[in-house]
Amino acid sequence: MSADVRSFFGRPIVIGGGIAGLLTALHLAPEPVLILSRTPLGSEASSAWAQGGLAASFGADDDPVLHLADTLAAGDGLCDAEIASRILRAAPNAIETLASLGVRFDRTPEGALLLGLEAAHGRRRIVHAGGDGSGQEIMCALVEAVRSAPSIVVVEGVEARRLAVEDNTVRGVWASCSKSPVFLGTGRVVLATGGIGGLFLDSTNPLGSCGQGLALAARAGAVLADLEFIQFHPTALDGPDRPMPLISEAVRGEGAKIVDETGQRFLEGLQDAELAPRDVVARVIWTHLSNGHRAFLDGREKPGPTFAQQFPTIASACRRAGIDPGRDLIPIRPAQHYHMGGVAVDQDGRTSVAGLWACGEVASTGLHGANRLASNSLTEAIVCARWVAESVAGSPIGVRTRSTAREIPAPNPLSLRPLLSRTLGVKRDGEVLREAVSRLLPLAKRHDAASDPAAIGLMIAIAALLRQESRGAHYRTDFPDRAIVARHSRLTLDEALAAAEDLSCSSTLEEFVQ
Template identity: 50%
Template sequence: MKTDNVLIVGAGLAGLFLALKLAPRRVTVLSQAPLGQASSSAWAQGGLAAALSPEDDPKLHAQDTIAAGAGLVDPEIASLIAREGPARVMDLIALGVPFDRTPDGKLAQSLEAAHSKPRVVRVAGDLAGKAIMDALIAAARAAPHIEIVENMRARVLLQDANGRVRGVWCDGDHSFVADETVIATGGAGGLYAVTTNPPEAQGQGFAMAARAGALIADPEFVQFHPTAIDVGRDPAPLATEALRGEGAHLINGEGQSFVADLDARDVVARAIHVERAAGRGAFLDAREAVGAHFPDAFPTVFAACMSAGLDPRVQPIPVAPAAHYHMGGVVTDVWGRTTLAGLWAVGECASTGAHGANRLASNSLLEAVVFANRIAEALRDGGAAGLSRPEIAAPPPVMGETPRAELRQLMQAHAGVVRDAAGLSLALDRIHALCDAHGIANALLAARLIVTAALARKESRGAHFRSDYLDAAEKKHRSFLTSAATAP
């Protein structure tokens, strides 16, 4: 049995960029919603980091990436994405992405937290994600080698008798068989009650991979964006970090500054958490830095504020930390291969070693396009021979809204910005109870992996902060788990 197709599960930036790069090899892309929806990529405001200016250098970018990752970034991977990033920006420009330009026609680059140089390319201030996705969607729809299947949610990986991944089983008893399967399913922010992610982002990609036996790394490291706009919406709208790069300041309800505006995200998120817990509140004050220019400079943030009855030109923006990005995921090598034959992972669901314990701002889109290009280089030339037929797989249950709502509250309360053993143990016990009552849905398995690893990591490092273990351990280590490690 020989086929020559590649199956990509997920249609965000990583999935669509990979599909385009695979030409002329035939590829099928599964999207769990209409293209452009249910994708965190389309909501990305800040932009894409790359060392493009004469004053910058990929070595500096790699150094900043390593410093932000709190000791767990793989230096070779940091150097790889920094070196290959500028070429991928050129690829996006060739696809029609209208990155902002200076008056003399050069790419405009912004400064974001923990970067030593301005190196973030943006579109109309805060529309980078939407503009990139619009360009990729148009190119993918026009590409003859790409078949797009929308409203198709994958539930379980298909494997042959040797354990090789041969595709996926989806809702509605649809099966897709392929030579090579790539999961590009995004993150896990939807597991939390306060998140900037689409509700569909429930860690399903790394849960499916773990269920099939793939190795998972660092699931405890969940990045909380410090400045979600606190107006009671689900998902929470985002106030891009670029606002602070432009000079906006964080203040509490008494008008006092309480943290350096360009500190790393984990530091700022914890500082905001403390102010809110103390009843002082936290606000992003852009009145002087942006003021009347808000509608043109940051149209997405401006629209979100105005729709909530808040005018950021004359009022500070109330902010709160929100689950934003998952640094953990399916372990891959430098070409995007997982530990399972026939399975690759790219984007937020993957763990490449690029982000460590705390992702550097705007490195997520960078990592996605760099590794998508590398997977395409590995797969472009054709399929494997002598493959066996996949075996029938029993799909996991779908979790109902009531247990899902409870899970989100559990994760928010006990696996959030500040954690401790008592809260994590309570959450884990309740997750096991939910699994017993409702079956091990992908979202429950994903949450179980995150909480299990968080409970085991008895230190504070990067985005993982334990109030009962305030210091970082002397010995740095990554976490490696399979689904078996999380069983009761």
Template identity: 60%
Template structure:
């Protein structure tokens, strides 16, 4: 039986298709209104989205003693020489207007006694510039507000429980999306696709992203031929609640911002001699915690003195997480460990969110804009998701819709050329990635990871998409023979003489992987 007979074609009138229901995808859809748009969500809207779990806030220069220049300086310092300064400035400068827009949409940001937006402090920020909602529930508050707007916007067609599995490309341009549904494969003909699928934390055994966030958007783009950028830079949050759950629950950076300290099982404060202490950049703190654990210590976040008795009021969500695990943060130190949290790399895009493939845009964590460089500054991510979602929409809004019959014919040709993929499952990939591409890396571990991931990436199994993303990260990490930001090579512990960003396509990654495979035993 041919692919076209097995596959249903769903006519969306050539409307743009957004893949992903977090802040970036929702903002793109709302900004495109009243232009018709289709929003595909793998799970019910509001579930399986990293945005919902974001306890930190939105970093934006609003105070009288703050400025875009100061915010940019902190961002560049955290990015360790690899930020695109012009791109970063443009995104950060859009912050105040974006906060105004979110307030207009109804986001209930926290306010002080004077009714002004309350500004918090987080690691590596030189000013209090973090806007929160619901204390430590900012992501949830923003997503809830945007979801309500989406549901009241007739131009947005929301299709839930649909997993996009391939971007269909012909002559270098997008012609459709092949997706899995409970009724079988479906093709959506379109020449405009926006990937807003979030991060890769679920590629790891210990991560803070939803279980479905294993880089599916990156796999879609890579298989379509798109260029990736800076894939080796994976940020590990230093303070995830140490438990057997997946994903691990996050203990917000803001807890350390209010004075909590890191100690071992004997109460020794091991960050006291480090510049910045507990508020040093995340990569520094994560490595310090990891080294303590490798030395056989248990590590805790001690908030008993600061914020002390105010903890439940200041951090209601974290308090609930701790109490569910049998811990009272007012009276007990909180057991923590590093966990994969945010991917600075992703689909390489320009200032409008355009990828190297005609008709393919990306925004949010799945995109590599140049804002984060080698290490994301805390709370810049929600700002980037909202600002860049709007930019993508503005870029698309001026385009034309191609003839529906032509799009259908082109999509049908390409759908016939690929097998209908089954469901994805990263379970086989997690131990490989965790072992070889973790907090600390070296050439031997990376080569072993490449050797283990290559057969999975090149096969047609549920693990193939996750393995493809893991393989590309490993190849990029092997190429970067230095330590910079979140990328720490124990065999190359210093900076290279020149800071260079990386670009990689799937074809090149597979070729380099083959060069690093072990010689067959004769």
């Protein structure tokens, strides 16, 4: 960071350079704002990799009420219906705002938005840009808009490591720098850091996304919610590449089928088959693989010859693996894809720590519940970015010019990936979750590169252990039934550490739960 940091004092700071962060900064204009991005804008944001597009009720046969019904059904009892309704009603206007910023959405020859179908949607309501390259198209337009905005300063290659908090109020950000840590005094911070894919061996997300925003919030004392709900996409390209290339649900929406090595459609007896909710499809495929079979996506008939034209990004990934998707079966397996849990926020994105907001995947708004409906994530990000910006703009500066902190190591989850992948995967049970807690606890209390990823893994494991039921994306083999009463989980890092300590001293799970 070469600029004089004193010139940034008091500015709102947006941490993260994906769609949520860039849009929040744009909506804050003309107020000066600082974006901290660990990598060059657009280079390693999950947003840029999104294939499915944005869900919104544009169709003549559609309505926000119908969109809400599908969202609530997928969320398996844990969506906040009021918040979900507010977001989904705002979605069409938010998409029009993107179009005004230069996003070129796919349209019919008559100029209407071209709408696609994805799993668990009752109507065609998925808006794409550049076919299956929606995220990249949106990011390109937003990056150009941000770089052209005189009110926005982008600092790339700098990573936020800690929040300075006093009396449960944000006072600044400690960030990495080439020579030494740098302190940025501010009373307004927006977390827009994305998800947790880097904690897992098999993920469709950038490996650098390892829950940094969750760690910043947790170390600051914020409440995190529903951390146990991690979505595994059922159709990642099964090959050696990591991250794993995603085979969008839209391919199944166009008629592709899932088969095994014998050609059997082993989802055929499932309600809605290939277009059942993601958690259901992922578990069936996971079980079939565990029983010694293989799984493939068969798009040879549908989309067939038009596969590469309709899905150029996916076709390119397949070709790199030596597969012609219009003629060959595509090997698939479930992979970590999205985190429904996150930092608990209100309808304006405020967290439990004053002066701290969260937007995008790092936030838990109540829209997704126990299992995100396909393509609702980008919709959530573009809608909530405006509300977060309006809330930030109306809040006091609250700056502090000095703070002391020791060097904070850059987070590195590499050593934890095998453990977290095995214990927090598609299927879980109490024994492996207790193992995860016991192994993660000492790591979370250390001061090294693994400590922040371990702290987040520990919080997820504790939340998963305490949820003694199967609901949405959280499946317990020892508690396969769904509880009668739906409840949210809310947890601070101190509570998770105390629970882990109690568990290590308890002889049985029953003692711990009581």
